[in-house]
Amino acid sequence: MFTGIVEEAGEVTSVDDEGRRIRVRCSFADELSQGQSVAVDGVCLTVEDHTAEEFEVFVSDESLEKTSFDAVAAGDIVNLERALPADGRFDGHVVQGHVDTTTEVSRVEEDEGGWTYWFQIPKGFESYVAEKGSVAVDGVSLTVASVDDGEFSVAVIPETRRATNFTMLGAGDHVNFEADVLAKYVESTAESYLDS
Numbered sequence: 001m002f003t004g005i006v007e008e009a010g011e012v013t014s015v016d017d018e019g020r021r022i023r024v025r026c027s028f029a030d031e032l033s034q035g036q037s038v039a040v041d042g043v044c045l046t047v048e049d050h051t052a053e054e055f056e057v058f059v060s061d062e063s064l065e066k067t068s069f070d071a072v073a074a075g076d077i078v079n080l081e082r083a084l085p086a087d088g089r090f091d092g093h094v095v096q097g098h099v100d101t102t103t104e105v106s107r108v109e110e111d112e113g114g115w116t117y118w119f120q121i122p123k124g125f126e127s128y129v130a131e132k133g134s135v136a137v138d139g140v141s142l143t144v145a146s147v148d149d150g151e152f153s154v155a156v157i158p159e160t161r162r163a164t165n166f167t168m169l170g171a172g173d174h175v176n177f178e179a180d181v182l183a184k185y186v187e188s189t190a191e192s193y194l195d196s
Contacts (some may be wrong), residue, residue: 002039003092004134004141006079006164010040013054014074020059021048022072026080029055037083037097041165042139042176043067044083044097067099068174077165079139092141093134099176100125103137106151107171115156116145117169119177128179136178140164 010026024040030052037044038057045057059069072078084090106118119137121129129135129152133144142154161167169175 002081002095004095004136005092007081009077009165010080012076023054023056025054039081039097039139041078043099067176068102079164095136099178102174103177105173118151118153134180138175
């Protein structure tokens with residue numbers, strides 16, 4: 001489990017197209033161990049190998065189908081978060097690292113003291129996006145500020161922007177989207193109750 005509080009933005013150093021193995025450079029690579037989970041742009045991936053400066057993960061067909069990893073390339077900047085330890089401090093919201101789909105950045109507006117990012121609401125996920133609700137975009141825990149005409153906005157503070165790849169996002173870019181798992185459980189429970 002993750003919280004959507006990104007530890008740092010790492011750099012993709014290589015991509016093996018045949019097996020879709022991705023190597024990422026980051027400051028905590030030497031602290032990782034084989035089999036450990038790391039969220040890369042919000043996708044829970046397993047460390048297969050690591051050095052003092054880089055780690056390698058394998059991206060499954062399922063992840064390729066539902067995420068933006070089919071277009072990842074060396075030099076890309078990705079958001080990184082290690083799994084939350086059992087005695088860890090919980091910030092953000094419950095992020096599984098099970099990306100639902102991708103969506104598109106509609107626009108970015110600089111405000112006084114921060115930024116507003118607008119994203120398309122992915123088709124079929126309209127019921128999971130509500131004002132003051134939580135979503136994860138490229139693994140970043142965000143609070144929905146507003147919902148309007150098939151789009152939702154989030155307010156991004158300077159610290160979040162600095163610590164993530166959001167500095168590089170602009171209109172038309174594709175990002176990974178994970179709906180709040182609590183909203184999914186509520187919907188599933190309600191449907192079971194109504195069907196009985």
